[in-house]
Amino acid sequence: MPAEQEVEPKAGGVAAVERAFAILHAFRAGDTSLNLSELAFRTGMYKSTILRTMTSLIREHCIVRLDDGTYQLGSMLLHWGGLYQAALRLDDHVPAILRRLVQETGEGASFFTRENNLRVCLFRIDSPKSVRDHIRTGDLLPLDKGAAGKVLSSFDRALTPPANFPEHPLIATVGEREPDIGAIAAPVFGPAGSLRGAIAISGPAARFSLETIPEMSQAVLKAASDLTRRLGGDPTIFETALASLHVTTTGLSAPSATTA
Structure with a gap:
């Protein structure tokens, strides 16, 4: 001792x-x-x-x-x-986290929850760039397409047994929901591992490359960790993922190797 x-x-x-x-x-x-x-x-x-x-x-x-x-x-x-x-309100925490995420990545940031077989955008902060993904608060989007949809379906206990949850809490998709749109999303948890929603960034696919995704993924993981902590959840899964960043991607191909 x-x-x-x-x-x-x-x-x-x-x-x-x-x-x-x-x-x-x-x-x-x-x-x-x-x-x-x-x-x-x-x-x-x-x-x-x-x-x-x-x-x-x-x-x-x-x-x-x-x-x-x-x-x-x-x-x-x-x-x-x-x-x-009882005093906890998403309005008090989510917008501030999304604004920070936009500042760090330059892409639009959203917070989604599941609505039956769809996902609804509860909060949205647009990218300051003129070319951006146009999502609005209240928009209903597919649950089976796009990074946020995949996160919601993969970490929702009503849809997926906890034993089958993905090992890594981060999903990136390029050209899945729309051909020219890329996105990175992570789950947000509350007490007892309850899924509160998915936090995501999205923008033109050209800005979501193998070179840029890792840095943007770090920002999304940090935002998910911070929001999870604020909402009374356990952020350990995000801290582990940040220590050994692993991104699950859909629709993105690695560039071919070149030789001298």
Whole structure:
């Protein structure tokens, strides 16, 4: 076990609050409960400090002490999560992410959700370029064509079992929905892996080449990760994809090799 050390408050922070957050952050997916030794190991805090902080966390129902002496996250966290979800509106988060995506890629950015066997554009920010893909808020487009449609059908639990979800959360298509249009899309998740929609960029196919797609894909993955985090989802899948970028493309051929 590493040498124990007290958690130092970040600049402008309060030490007691930082310690409480350190304890809450120690719990990970799959943990049912943690004992004092495991909490000390994960937080780097003295056991005596953890016990003092636990008194407040237990009193406020953020932590529950079980009969076997281990600790579990408390009901107050679920209460706060419910308040957050009730106050959460896509309008507060999606447009800002789309504007940033347009600035970074120069292409139009959209957010789609599934409507039966179609997809509907809920939010749209146009490209500043004169030649662009003309999509409008409220447009209904095919679910089986285009990057966003493929993302929605591939990651929707009502259509595809989770075991069959694509390994990589990014799809690029060129000339599939329309001959001269290219697009890159990624899913956006909410709590418990629920699919909230697909975020996408689209534009003239000539601007979606094997040379430009990787950089634009990074921007789309970062946007999907950020929006997923804001909507209460787990962004891990996007962080993994960014670390080893892999793009699934449809309708794009690699240039033939040349020899000297």
